Amino acid sequence: MILPKQFILPALLCALLLGACQKKQEAPAMVVAEDPSIVTVSPDLLKRLTIAAVGEGEMAETIRVPARIDVDEQRVARIGAAVTGRLTKIHVELGQRVHRGEVLATLHSAELSSSQLAYLKAVSQEGLQLRAVSRAKLLFESDVISAAELQKRESELLQAQAERQTSYDQLTVLGMTDGDINKLAETRTVHSQSSVIATLDGAVIERKVTQGQVVQPADALFTIADLSHVWLVAEIPEQQAGLVRTGGVTEAEIPAMEGQILKGKLIFVSDTVKPDTRTVTVRMDVENADRLIKPGMLASMLISGTVHKRVMVPVVAVVREENRDYVFVQKDTTHFQLRLVKLGVESAGVAPVLKGLAEGEKIVTEGAFHLNNERRRKELEG
Numbered sequence: 470m471i472l473p474k475q476f477i478l479p480a481l482l483c484a485l486l487l488g489a490c491q492k493k494q495e496a497p498a499m500v501v502a503e504d505p506s507i508v509t510v511s512p513d514l515l516k517r518l519t520i521a522a523v524g525e526g527e528m529a530e531t532i533r534v535p536a537r538i539d540v541d542e543q544r545v546a547r548i549g550a551a552v553t554g555r556l557t558k559i560h561v562e563l564g565q566r567v568h569r570g571e572v573l574a575t576l577h578s579a580e581l582s583s584s585q586l587a588y589l590k591a592v593s594q595e596g597l598q599l600r601a602v603s604r605a606k607l608l609f610e611s612d613v614i615s616a617a618e619l620q621k622r623e624s625e626l627l628q629a630q631a632e633r634q635t636s637y638d639q640l641t642v643l644g645m646t647d648g649d650i651n652k653l654a655e656t657r658t659v660h661s662q663s664s665v666i667a668t669l670d671g672a673v674i675e676r677k678v679t680q681g682q683v684v685q686p687a688d689a690l691f692t693i694a695d696l697s698h699v700w701l702v703a704e705i706p707e708q709q710a711g712l713v714r715t716g717g718v719t720e721a722e723i724p725a726m727e728g729q730i731l732k733g734k735l736i737f738v739s740d741t742v743k744p745d746t747r748t749v750t751v752r753m754d755v756e757n758a759d760r761l762i763k764p765g766m767l768a769s770m771l772i773s774g775t776v777h778k779r780v781m782v783p784v785v786a787v788v789r790e791e792n793r794d795y796v797f798v799q800k801d802t803t804h805f806q807l808r809l810v811k812l813g814v815e816s817a818g819v820a821p822v823l824k825g826l827a828e829g830e831k832i833v834t835e836g837a838f839h840l841n842n843e844r845r846r847k848e849l850e851g
Contacts, residue, residue: 536703551644554578704748779821
C-alpha cells in the first residue's frame with residue numbers, strides 16, 4: 470500500500486521519536502552493564518552475601534611511638550668494694566642469679582688490716598683507761614689524790630672511748646659487720662680479706678672486673694638488677710605530649726615477642742621537653758615475672774588520642790587491591806558497586822572511614838571476597 474505524500478512526513482517523525490524513546494529507556498541498563506565497578510549478582514550469589522548499613526562509632530586515634538626496654542632503676546644495685554685492694558677470687562659470672570647477702574668477690578686489702586689493728590689498739594687503750602679510772606676513784610676516796618686528778622683520768626677515758634668508737638665506725642665503713650668486729654675483739658686476730666656482698670636479689674647484668682685487678686671504693690664492680698619488673702621508655706613528640714598523663718593506662722607492642730600487646734600504667738611523664746629532639750620522655754612499668762622481656766629490646770608504645778565519631782566498617786568487608794581499600798556498596802537489589810575508601814587504623818575488627826562512604830549506606834559485610842571474584846570473572850569475559 471502506498472501512502473499519500475501528505476502522510477509520509479508525519480510517519481517518519483513518529484518512527485524517529487519512537488526509536489529515541491526506546492534508546493532512552495535502555496540507557497540506564499547500558500550504563501550499568503558498561504561500568505566495570507558494578508556487579509550484577511545472581512540469586513544464588515545474593516544468598517551468600519550479608520548486607521548491612523554502616524553507622525558511626527566512637528574511636529580514638531592511636532599514636533605509635535618507638536620505645537625500648539630498660540631496667541627498673543629502682544630495682545638496680547651497682548656494687549663496689551668497700552676498701553682498696555686486689556681481687557683474689559670472683560664467685561659469680563655474668564647473667565648468674567644471686568641473693569641478697571651472697572658473696573660476689575673476695576679481695577686482699579692492706580687498708581683493712583691497718584684499720585683492724587687501729588681498732589684493737591683503741592680497744593686496749595680503752596681498757597687501760599677504764600682500769601686507771603677505777604684506781605683513781607679508790608685513791609680519791611682515800612684522800613690520796615685530788616678531785617682534779619680523778620677528773621683527768623675520767624677525761625682520758627672519754628677520749629679513749631671516742632677513739633675506739635671512731636675505729637669501730639671505720640671498720641663498718643670498710644664492710645665489716647657487727648659480728649665480724651666483735652669476733653675481731655675476742656680473737657685479737659687481724660686479717661686482710663674483704664668480701665663484696667650482693668645487696669639485693671637479682672641477676673648479674675654487668676661485671677667489670679677480673680681476678681687480680683686492683684680496685685678502689687669508687688669503682689662499680691658488679692651491677693645487679695631485679696628483672697621481675699622492667700621499664701618501657703618512649704619519647705613522645707611535643708605535639709602529642711598532652712595526650713599522656715602519669716597513671717594513665719597504655720599499651721605497648723614488642724616485635725621480638727611476636728607482636729604481643731602489653732598493658733601497663735605510665736609511672737613517669739617528664740615535666741620538660743628535650744630541646745634537641747622536641748620530645749617528652751615517658752616510662753611505663755611492665756611486669757616481667759617470667760623474665761621473657763629483656764632489657765635492650767625494641768618496642769612500640771601505643772598512645773590513645775582524642776576520641777572522634779567516625780563511620781565504621783568491619784574489616785571483613787574490605788577488599789584490598791593494589792595497596793588500596795574498597796568496599797561493595799549496594800545500588801539496588803541486584804547491583805553492587807566497588808567503591809574506593811580511605812580507612813584509618815584498624816581496632817577490634819573495625820576501621821574508621823576517613824573518606825568515600827557516608828553513614829547509612831548499605832555495604833556487603835560478608836561475602837565481599839566472592840563478589841569481587843565475580844567482578845573479576847566478568848571483566849575477563851568482557
